[in-house]
Amino acid sequence: MSDLMDLATSVVAQAQPGEGLEVYVTRGTENEVRAYDGAVESLTSADSSGVGIRILLEGQPGDGSRLGFAWAGSLDPAVVQAALSDARDNARYATPDPDVVLAEPDGELAVEQDLWDDGVFTTPMDEKIALALELERATRGADPRVRQVSSADYSDARVEVALASTTGIRSSTRRTTAFVSVDAIAGEGADSQTGTGFSVGRGPAQLNPEEAMADAVLRSTRLLGAQKARSGRCTVVFDPRVVSTLLSVVASALSGEAVVKGRSFFAGRIGESVAGTAVTLIDDPTDARAFNAATYDGEGLACRRNILISDGMLRMFVYDTVAARRAQTRSTGSAVRGGFAGTPSAGCRALVLSPGSKTAEEILAEVGEGLYVQSVTGIHSGVNPVSGDFSVGAEGLMIHGGTLAEPVREVTVASTLQRMLQSVVAIGNDLRWLPGVAAGQTLAIADMQLSGD
Secondary structure, eight states: OHHHHHHHHHHHTTOOTTEEEEEEEEEEEEEEEEEETTEEEEEEEEEEEEEEEEEEEEOSTTTOEEEEEEEESOOOHHHHHHHHHHHHHHHHTSOOBTTOOOOOOOSOOOOOOOOOOTHHHHSOHHHHHHHHHHHHHHHHTSOTTEEEEEEEEEEEEEEEEEEEETTSOEEEEEEEEEEEEEEEEEEETTEEEEEEEEEEESSGGGOOHHHHHHHHHHHHHTTTTOBOOOOEEEEEEEOHHHHHHHHHHHHHHTBHHHHHTTOOTTTTOTTSBOSOTTOOEEEOTTOTTSTTOOSBOTTSOBOOOEEEEETTEEOOOBOOHHHHHHTTSOOOSOEEOSSTTSOOEEOOSSEEEOOOSBOHHHHHHHHOSEEEEEEEEOHHHHBOTTTOEEEEEEEEEEEETTEEEEEEEEEEEEEEHHHHHHTEEEEBSOOBOOSSSBOBOOEEEEEEEEEOO
């Protein structure tokens, strides 16, 4: 890690008078194994490294600064120097913007976290391959209705990042992740259904292949014989994975950048009741259990726990430095970036809905009659974070007498995000940390439109 910081600070030291400079340096390794039909279908291992450089040139008083950005997929000194030169040239031709500045230290102390597992690189590749092969074999034999396993995968990654700037920012982080997943195809007669199961952790030892297998088999077999449901209004109980997906949409509307651009249905509603009183929504990348936990944000500021909705009331948005200036507030340590080839923007990292007290089974019993949604389609086309309109394809099982009953597919559930948040009737205690920006748990929402036959 020290060599990455040495590189970042050496580039920052080349800043010219009237120039602000930020250097983001990263390197990492990814491994992926795919098993199919008892053999290794593919095996990839890739190293990557790169640098992203932002330069601010001071303009005339009142005009603001001009931003230039360039990146390179190499840490070779000559390549880095070329990227620095390109960033400087790009800044000269940029339009001045009074709100574009580099982050400055804000006094927030970083919450130190251990997000690194040596097992990612000490585990022999043969063992990783065996993990994928055994997952594929075990899934094929778990239930006679499982006709095929379309793939079983193992993957892991490690990444190290160093960031330095002329404003005094110095931050370095490292993290590892590991993942197994399997897709099972179950069938009866002419009917077939697919189910996916997975397990995530910081390293191979934290993975639970049996859990992944059982989830994939359950999700595929219980949908066999699914038909369309009768249209009407009902309470919908969402599976934790679906809730994670829904919260990721809500997260985009809680971005201060989206708000200042008028692209959020939450705009102008700070201090208002936007959800049921049971709803408390927190973005907490300082929780090491979160898949996207982090010590520092994409601008090198300390990540922090931000309570966005408390007891149903909208309290705040998440901001990076630029969005915060445009909103005349301060950064919440919530800058995210997609790597060295991207620039920071405001976003959530680890959104979590405060758990309720009931199990999934208790929620089903309380609902009595309704629809359990196992998966959804059309999130990107059917959900609008600006207007709040919500209409997605769904498959799952009907709920009768408080238990899961006949499977359904090719149905649509619809409402608005505003109304859904206000209509939350139960939040499960089965919190599960999942890949992506949000955790998930069972969630029941009343009075949604179900469209089928």
